[in-house]
Amino acid sequence: MFITFEGIDGCGKSTHTKLLSDFLNQKGYKTLILREPGGTDFSEKIREILLTSDFNLNPEIELLLFEAARSHLTQNVIQKELESGTAVISDRYFDSTTAYQGYGRGINIDLIKICNYLATKGIKPDITFYLDLEIEEALSRSKDRILDNIEKSGNNFFEKVVEGYKKIADEEPERVIIINANGTIEETYNQIIAHINKKFFSNTSSNNNEK
Ligand code: TYD
DSSP: EEEEEESTSSHHHHHHHHHHHHHHHHHTOOOEEESSSSSSSHHHHHHHHHHHHSOOHHHHHHHHHHHHHHHHHHHIIIHHHHHOOEEEEEEEOOOHHIIIIITTOOOHOOOOOOHHHHHHHOOOSEEEEEEEOOOHHHHHHHSSOOOTTTTOHHHHHHHHHHHHHHHHHHHOTTTTEEESSSHHHHHHHHHHHHHHHHHHTSSTTOOOOOO
């Protein structure tokens, strides 16, 4: 089982990644939480270059570095863990590249899809939760953090990223579920668990989701 979380910075992905992992542990699954870019020594090094270095990278280099980090993680961790039956939960995966480098930075979407395919060898999440949150709310939730290089790109960029995520969800409604993340943690959690129950545990009542 491969589950990913997507959304703009500050939307609560890391909180819900952990809560879902706890839920799946209770169901008897071994889980693994990952974040992108990152998850292997190599990919964590690329993360540093992408998010905190002052190389002033152009969008094409950004794209290729995110894909390099993803390729290493997919080949060395995700593929093996999925084969051994682990429930892999990732905070971001290839939809981030489509939304940020594609719709946000303006790189051709067909090219992005090819790069995503190269990096993942076609390994796709079974389900992806797009946590949909107003940009102002997301920015205010993350206002005390130091902004990474991508987050410094401004509101106009984030608007394009959000539009991009909605197009991604429109294109693949079976896989990409839009979750309204403007409410409390519990309200968001309940929506996520209802979808997980429907998709993976359809004999289980969706109320069986105590946190
Ligand atoms: P991170 O701190 O993990 O994000 P979050 O704020 O969601 O916790 O930083 C990842 C940053 O990299 C984030 O700003 C989104 C960006 N990003 C891309 O632009 N393209 C990608 O393919 C990925 C995986 C992330």
